[in-house]
Amino acid sequence: MSAPSLIVVGLIAAVLLIWFIAVFNSLVALRVRVQNAWADIDVQLKRRHDLVPNLVGAVQGYLAHERSTLEAVTEARTKAVASSSETVAHRAQAESALSGALSNLFAVAEQYPQLRAVESVQLLQEQLTSTENRIAFARQFYNDEVMKFNTAQATFPRNLFAGVFGFSPTAMFVAPDAERANVQIKA
Amino acid sequence: MNSNTAAAPMIGPRDRESFFEAQRRNRRATWRLSVVSALATVVMGIPLALTITPLLYAAALIIADIVSIWIPLPPSFWQRANELARYGMAAIGWLGQSKAANPQALALGAAVLLLPGAILSVGLWLGVNALFRRAGVGGALLALKAREPNQSELKELQLADVVQEMAIAAGLPAPKIMLIDAPAANAAVIGTSPNDARIVVSRGMLEQLNRDELEGALAHLVASIGNGDLRIAFRVTSVFETCGILVAIVNAPFGRRSRGTLWRIVRYGLFEKKGSEASAQEAAAMAALLTRSAGLDTDDIDDVFDTTAKRKSIFRSIRNFLLFPFFFTNMAIKLSLWFFSFSMLEPSMALLWRKRKYLADACAVQLTRNPDGLAEALRKLNSDRGPIPGGEWAAHLFLVNPAGSDRMSDPKANAAQQQIWAQMWAASEASKTDNPSPPAPADLPSVMKEITATGSAAMAGDASATARMMAFRKAAADALGKPVDEMPNLADIAAAQHGDAAALRRLREFSEKNTTHSAASDSQETADSSSNFAGFFPSLKRRLKRLDRMGAHVELESDGGKTWIVIFALSVLLGPFGLLAVALLLLLIAIMVMSSLAFLAIWMAFIHELFVAFLHH
Numbered sequence: 001m002s003a004p005s006l007i008v009v010g011l012i013a014a015v016l017l018i019w020f021i022a023v024f025n026s027l028v029a030l031r032v033r034v035q036n037a038w039a040d041i042d043v044q045l046k047r048r049h050d051l052v053p054n055l056v057g058a059v060q061g062y063l064a065h066e067r068s069t070l071e072a073v074t075e076a077r078t079k080a081v082a083s084s085s086e087t088v089a090h091r092a093q094a095e096s097a098l099s100g101a102l103s104n105l106f107a108v109a110e111q112y113p114q115l116r117a118v119e120s121v122q123l124l125q126e127q128l129t130s131t132e133n134r135i136a137f138a139r140q141f142y143n144d145e146v147m148k149f150n151t152a153q154a155t156f157p158r159n160l161f162a163g164v165f166g167f168s169p170t171a172m173f174v175a176p177d178a179e180r181a182n183v184q185i186k187a
Numbered sequence: 188m189n190s191n192t193a194a195a196p197m198i199g200p201r202d203r204e205s206f207f208e209a210q211r212r213n214r215r216a217t218w219r220l221s222v223v224s225a226l227a228t229v230v231m232g233i234p235l236a237l238t239i240t241p242l243l244y245a246a247a248l249i250i251a252d253i254v255s256i257w258i259p260l261p262p263s264f265w266q267r268a269n270e271l272a273r274y275g276m277a278a279i280g281w282l283g284q285s286k287a288a289n290p291q292a293l294a295l296g297a298a299v300l301l302l303p304g305a306i307l308s309v310g311l312w313l314g315v316n317a318l319f320r321r322a323g324v325g326g327a328l329l330a331l332k333a334r335e336p337n338q339s340e341l342k343e344l345q346l347a348d349v350v351q352e353m354a355i356a357a358g359l360p361a362p363k364i365m366l367i368d369a370p371a372a373n374a375a376v377i378g379t380s381p382n383d384a385r386i387v388v389s390r391g392m393l394e395q396l397n398r399d400e401l402e403g404a405l406a407h408l409v410a411s412i413g414n415g416d417l418r419i420a421f422r423v424t425s426v427f428e429t430c431g432i433l434v435a436i437v438n439a440p441f442g443r444r445s446r447g448t449l450w451r452i453v454r455y456g457l458f459e460k461k462g463s464e465a466s467a468q469e470a471a472a473m474a475a476l477l478t479r480s481a482g483l484d485t486d487d488i489d490d491v492f493d494t495t496a497k498r499k500s501i502f503r504s505i506r507n508f509l510l511f512p513f514f515f516t517n518m519a520i521k522l523s524l525w526f527f528s529f530s531m532l533e534p535s536m537a538l539l540w541r542k543r544k545y546l547a548d549a550c551a552v553q554l555t556r557n558p559d560g561l562a563e564a565l566r567k568l569n570s571d572r573g574p575i576p577g578g579e580w581a582a583h584l585f586l587v588n589p590a591g592s593d594r595m596s597d598p599k600a601n602a603a604q605q606q607i608w609a610q611m612w613a614a615s616e617a618s619k620t621d622n623p624s625p626p627a628p629a630d631l632p633s634v635m636k637e638i639t640a641t642g643s644a645a646m647a648g649d650a651s652a653t654a655r656m657m658a659f660r661k662a663a664a665d666a667l668g669k670p671v672d673e674m675p676n677l678a679d680i681a682a683a684q685h686g687d688a689a690a691l692r693r694l695r696e697f698s699e700k701n702t703t704h705s706a707a708s709d710s711q712e713t714a715d716s717s718s719n720f721a722g723f724f725p726s727l728k729r730r731l732k733r734l735d736r737m738g739a740h741v742e743l744e745s746d747g748g749k750t751w752i753v754i755f756a757l758s759v760l761l762g763p764f765g766l767l768a769v770a771l772l773l774l775l776i777a778i779m780v781m782s783s784l785a786f787l788a789i790w791m792a793f794i795h796e797l798f799v800a801f802l803h804h
Contacts (some may be wrong), residue, residue: 033358036358037358040355040358044355119341122341123339123341123344126341126344126345126348127344127348129348130345130348130349130351130352133348133352134351134352134355137352137353137355137356137554138355138356140356140556141355141356141357141358144553145358
């Protein structure tokens, strides 16, 4: 082999190597983003756990006749907190039970005009609404990131070696059946 | 993917576009347009560099001449200078097509003529970048009188929450939020980079929008931060600010105002400490000054070459003689700045910025998955916009164009004003007849007509009308919370109409006291500078149309392509004239640049000969 062709081969190899490193790093970055997005959902769930006792304490005085509703919320929260070390499926179930109990509480509170007029309750309700939204948006972001990650792995030519280096498609966050049942679609 | 959009019925074939497609399309467009903008900047730089370069040579020559009074420079230095001049002359000769030149000499000549000016311009631009990057956003926030939101107030807590939600949806750290207590409904992202980005929301917007709409609007702003729009905006304004500095520099020999501006910039660059409140304010003031002074104003020059000046001293004549060639330099730079920024730079940058707005809209839809929220928010903000005091120079950073609708001509504000008048009118009637009747908003115009008619009847001397006006005056005094004596009385109005100076003065004092003092001066300023950014906003209709394609339910009235026919007809009719005007302007610029070169060359030769003849040994 002559010197020029050696140089050409070497250049091609170098370009390939650089490209390979870039692709590998981008896959790693995507995976880290997915993990990060997952952790963000956790943060928001934790925030909800912290808010619920405040809310219950604030409305307790006005909802003396609705003890069962309040107890359901407290109980659902306890279960959700306890489930944070369990499997994802288990956890999703406990969290969606808490969501259900909370929306139940809000529905009941709608019937008490004097409660809706209290400013601190309004603020708490806003915070809780926001927390529900944040959980939803954190999931949405997680799913978007998972989609990007999975697409990156599945497209040619990355699909040839993504599996070899231990990248595997990640599951999307799907709403549990119990939660889906709660959604009322307006016509 | 989303149950809501899937449930929406599709009637007939519509050109739908997913937000991912819209984002890709606008990203590509951004890329193309930023290349165009860069090219436009370079093209504008050529006449500028051609004009600035001889100035630099002149300065170098004078310095060399002064130095050689004491330390004679070696002859080889002057030889080099001669060579440079010859290369330059060769290039000019080729431009005038009087002489042929070999390519190498031509390239050298072009470099001689262009490089120093180009380097200076780029250096200025870098300096402006550094200066305003260091200044940060503090000044802008102070100028806007922005404050932190109050978390114990429901609406403001909601705002903070929505920003957090949108940041989570975008996977970004939540930006800081500031509120401005302005009645106009608008919001902006202010900053130089994502690190110091602030979302600024007017209180008026909080009052107008519900949660969904707030989400849409803030998603647009958060997405704009995430897309890196602040850096682009910073680049765009820095180009205009550099133009402003150039104008200030070429004006400096002629005008005190430009010297003041320059001195402020130098002082700021050298001595101001970072972070202090005063320095932040100074930075904002300078930015406003520079973006405004990029215009074609010749006041300073007129002051110098004022032929009607009474004082004609020998000193003035000498100064005018010395400054004469710089007048052409000045005009060449201003004309080419004005022409090229008007015809190329501003349009391309405005288009680029519009694409960024569309991109942020598409990203907002991705974040909220609710195009209706943003569409409704844009509609409301557009109908309720108005000037934001202190935000004039940052107008392009707002969600919708803050200028454009004058507060007074705004039908809503006008209606509110008329409502007050009608109420006072009704109250005055009630005090006379003891029969209170609330004003019906439907017949406001007729009430206004009645007031004017009664007023003129009273002026003409009708007794009952005068009594009616006196009652109205009392009601107005009650409404304003003032004693009746302080209100303008009919005698004064009548006297003023006949030209009584004292009465006129009293009336003027009254109206000055009662119009909100700041509003007048602020709106004046807005009108001055906001026209720069008019093209930077896509029209509401186009934004809504794009949102509609992404699934929003907006009713768009179609104009049946009539506007296109009108535009086509107009361009066919006026196109040749426009082209002629452009050609003439280009010719004028070329003449100005050439005469600036020629006069400066003569001037340099003359000054140099003076030095050689009298001062050099």
